[in-house]
Amino acid sequence: MINLECPIPKFDFDVITLGHGSGGLLTHRLLQSGVFSLFSNPLLDLQHDGATLTLEGRIAVSTDSFVVSPLFFPGGNIGDLAVNGTVNDLAMCGARAKHLTLGFIIEEGLPITQLWDIMVSIRQAAHTAGVQIISGDTKVVEKGKGDGIFINTTGMGPVHPNANISHQRIQTGDKLIISGPIAAHGIAIMSLRKGLEFETTITSDTQPLCFMAEGLIENFGASVRFMRDPTRGGVASVLNEVAELTKHGFVLSQTALPIHEQVEGACEMLGLDPLYVANEGIMLAVVAPEIAEACVALLHNQYACPHAAIIGEVTTEHPGKVTIKSRIGGRRVVNFLPGEQLPRIC
Amino acid sequence: MKFLSEFRNPELVKQLLTEIHKATTQPWTIMEICGGQTHSLVKNGLLEMLPKHITMVHGPGCPVCVTPIGIIDEAIELASRPNVILCSFGDMLRVPGSNKSLLEAKASGADVRILYSPLEAVKLAAENPEKEVVFFAVGFETTAPANALSVVHAEKAGVNNYSILASHVLVPPAMEAILGDPDNLIDAFLAAGHVCTIMGIDEYYPIAEKYQTPIVVTGFEPVDLLQGILMAVQQLEQGRNEVENQYVRSVQREGNRLAQQTIREVFDISDRSWRGIGQIPQSGYEVKPKYRQYNARVKFALANTKVDGNNECMSGEIMKGLKKPHQCPHFGKRCTPEHPLGAPMVSSEGACAAYYHYQLAGLAEETTA
Numbered sequence: 012m013i014n015l016e017c018p019i020p021k022f023d024f025d026v027i028t029l030g031h032g033s034g035g036l037l038t039h040r041l042l043q044s045g046v047f048s049l050f051s052n053p054l055l056d057l058q059h060d061g062a063t064l065t066l067e068g069r070i071a072v073s074t075d076s077f078v079v080s081p082l083f084f085p086g087g088n089i090g091d092l093a094v095n096g097t098v099n100d101l102a103m104c105g106a107r108a109k110h111l112t113l114g115f116i117i118e119e120g121l122p123i124t125q126l127w128d129i130m131v132s133i134r135q136a137a138h139t140a141g142v143q144i145i146s147g148d149t150k151v152v153e154k155g156k157g158d159g160i161f162i163n164t165t166g167m168g169p170v171h172p173n174a175n176i177s178h179q180r181i182q183t184g185d186k187l188i189i190s191g192p193i194a195a196h197g198i199a200i201m202s203l204r205k206g207l208e209f210e211t212t213i214t215s216d217t218q219p220l221c222f223m224a225e226g227l228i229e230n231f232g233a234s235v236r237f238m239r240d241p242t243r244g245g246v247a248s249v250l251n252e253v254a255e256l257t258k259h260g261f262v263l264s265q266t267a268l269p270i271h272e273q274v275e276g277a278c279e280m281l282g283l284d285p286l287y288v289a290n291e292g293i294m295l296a297v298v299a300p301e302i303a304e305a306c307v308a309l310l311h312n313q314y315a316c317p318h319a320a321i322i323g324e325v326t327t328e329h330p331g332k333v334t335i336k337s338r339i340g341g342r343r344v345v346n347f348l349p350g351e352q353l354p355r356i357c
Numbered sequence: 358m359k360f361l362s363e364f365r366n367p368e369l370v371k372q373l374l375t376e377i378h379k380a381t382t383q384p385w386t387i388m389e390i391c392g393g394q395t396h397s398l399v400k401n402g403l404l405e406m407l408p409k410h411i412t413m414v415h416g417p418g419c420p421v422c423v424t425p426i427g428i429i430d431e432a433i434e435l436a437s438r439p440n441v442i443l444c445s446f447g448d449m450l451r452v453p454g455s456n457k458s459l460l461e462a463k464a465s466g467a468d469v470r471i472l473y474s475p476l477e478a479v480k481l482a483a484e485n486p487e488k489e490v491v492f493f494a495v496g497f498e499t500t501a502p503a504n505a506l507s508v509v510h511a512e513k514a515g516v517n518n519y520s521i522l523a524s525h526v527l528v529p530p531a532m533e534a535i536l537g538d539p540d541n542l543i544d545a546f547l548a549a550g551h552v553c554t555i556m557g558i559d560e561y562y563p564i565a566e567k568y569q570t571p572i573v574v575t576g577f578e579p580v581d582l583l584q585g586i587l588m589a590v591q592q593l594e595q596g597r598n599e600v601e602n603q604y605v606r607s608v609q610r611e612g613n614r615l616a617q618q619t620i621r622e623v624f625d626i627s628d629r630s631w632r633g634i635g636q637i638p639q640s641g642y643e644v645k646p647k648y649r650q651y652n653a654r655v656k657f658a659l660a661n662t663k664v665d666g667n668n669e670c671m672s673g674e675i676m677k678g679l680k681k682p683h684q685c686p687h688f689g690k691r692c693t694p695e696h697p698l699g700a701p702m703v704s705s706e707g708a709c710a711a712y713y714h715y716q717l718a719g720l721a722e723e724t725t726a
Contacts, residue, residue, distance in 0.1 A: 276358055281473075282447075282705075339370040339579050341402015343715040349694035350451065350460075 032151030071106035086214030090132030105174025118157030197288035216292035364578030391549035392419030392706025414678030421704035475507035530640035557612025633672030670699025
């Protein structure tokens with residue numbers, strides 16, 4: 012266990028200025044007393060322009076950029092997201108992230124305390140997921156040209172030998188499994204947005220999915236056909252993409268969809284459909300029907316996912332479309348969202 | 358969820374559907390006024406569960422859909438001024454004006470903010486004294502009290518850099534316009550529950566009497582809607598033309614007196630143009646001369662330009678219930694929520710968007726085949 016108490020070192024500045032991205036003395040100080048000390052590992056400690064790695068076997072690579080506003084929200088901050096997001100993208104390929112690059116684009120004026128808190132969260136999240144920061148970059152843009160801080164992470168890691176994850180392997184009769192309750196992250200963020208603030212104890216679900224994904228593959232191998240983390244656009248958008256690619260029909264059961272009562276209530280109040288609201292710590296898997304129950308049991312028992320459930324199946328009906336059976340037995344289509352989900356008037 | 362799940366109870370739904378099937382002996386056409394009701398009917402798949410004899414037509418009760426293009430252009434023009442912050446409810450942003458939408462204006466640098474409450478806009482004005490904050494006050498009788506209250510509050514607090522661009526419309530005159538149309542097909546109405554929560558139900562008695570049409574004040578959840586439909590069918594089958602209240606947990610006969618008083622304090626009833634329907638006399642609210650300094654039209658000397666809608670869009674016929682969305686040749690082809698030809702495809706409460714989002718062309722036929 013590393014010591015996660017990281018008192019902020021003495022910086023002789025309170026806010027990030029353009030000078031911190033100049034490559035000069037200020038950049039040097041920021042890196043020496045901040046980045047290098049916090050993320051220290053043999054590859055990073057060489058302080059070279061890039062890291063050199065020896066790789067063997069199948070490797071997965073993924074990159075993602077993070078632009079969340081506000082930077083800090085109930086349950087996490089942009090730092091956790093930046094690590095977990097890329098770790099999860101790799102996990103959904105059946106891979107375990109081992110190395111991560113980290114790029115900051117900071118808006119002039121960001122308080123150093125905020126940057127420090129974000130970096131500490133990055134360290135914590137990287138530690139939890141078992142991933143090393145091996146290379147990085149810091150740029151500073153003028154005030155008004157950014158939104159506090161943007162973060163890019165690129166991750167890489169070996170693909171599990173038993174993994175065979177592809178939308179092309181999805182078959183009629185396969186079951187859809189979700190690892191946890193939907194829409195928590197999006198609503199946690201929304202609760203802080205200017206003009207929409209409401210009191211809630213809802214927190215973001217941000218967390219690494221690599222362990223549960225690996226557990227499913229370890230136990231069920233190629234019977235796990237497909238995995239995705241339904242981030243922005245939510246469950247509905249992921250399923251629509253897959254339906255369009257595979258030409259299969261996907262039917263969801265509304266009664267089976269796990270959602271926290273508070274989140275559901277907030278969605279009702281704001282006029283949002285939770286199927287389109289972002290998640291940062293749940294996994295959607297398409298698995299062979301004969302292992303579906305066992306997958307859910309594994310998620311319940313080994314990976315602390317008490318709300319994991321079978322939420323639907325792959326059918327020959329309505330090829331290329333996603334439909335949902337409503338609580339009262341009616342059926343409707345769940346379409347792609349035409350742009351941002353906008354709150355309704357009444 | 359308390360007060361919601363009870364009204365989504367599958368057992369009750371089944372029971373009501375059986376009763377509706379039993380009660381219906383001949384074809385009836387029923388209009389639900391409010392876009393929220395349309396949304397719920399389609400989202401819950403209720404339309405497919407009703408007897409074939411019952412045709413639901415989707416009324417003009419979507420404030421986004423009936424806001425004229427000229428007013429959206431005014432909002433965009435205001436938002437594009439360098440010293441103006443334009444605040445709006447979310448779903449107005451995507452509605453196309455003559456050239457662009459507020460969302461596109463925002464992308465080109467206009468300061469457009471999404472708010473849930475006009476009182477937030479007054480706060481924003483107080484925090485930004487060097488700016489002019491304008492609230493795009495759209496809606497039916499439901500949003501009028503809050504919009505009126507924002508003006509009262511601004512005056513009390515001495516916030517002078519706040520104004521509203523009002524585009525308020527009223528339900529009863531629209532119902533009369535539909536019933537007075539020689540092509541009218543409507544046998545009964547489900548009146549909009551939340552409008553009646555504010556205004557009460559007295560306005561509807563003369564309409565039911567004059568046009569010999571049953572009116573059932575109805576809520577928005579599946580059980581509400583089915584109960585409202587059942588009450589309407591029972592009236593029609595028995596030859597009654599009464600005003601009945603299904604939504605008793607929210608609607609009292611006299612409505613919300615305090616809210617009505619606030620509306621009367623700030624607004625006068627005025628003629629209004631409805632997108633897709635045209636001019637309806639005495640069908641909207643305008644800010645009283647007493648509060649002219651909070652009226653964006655007066656404050657910014659807006660020219661009140663009239664712009665005709667896209668004549669390829671048959672929104673008028675759809676909102677009067679003469680056509681179903683999928684009977685439009687452009688539905689789902691040239692007209693989609695990304696590229697709407699007209700307003701009912703834009704708002705999630707618009708009939709066309711509800712059909713596009715939730716119904717597969719032919720889903721009902723396929724399922725029952």
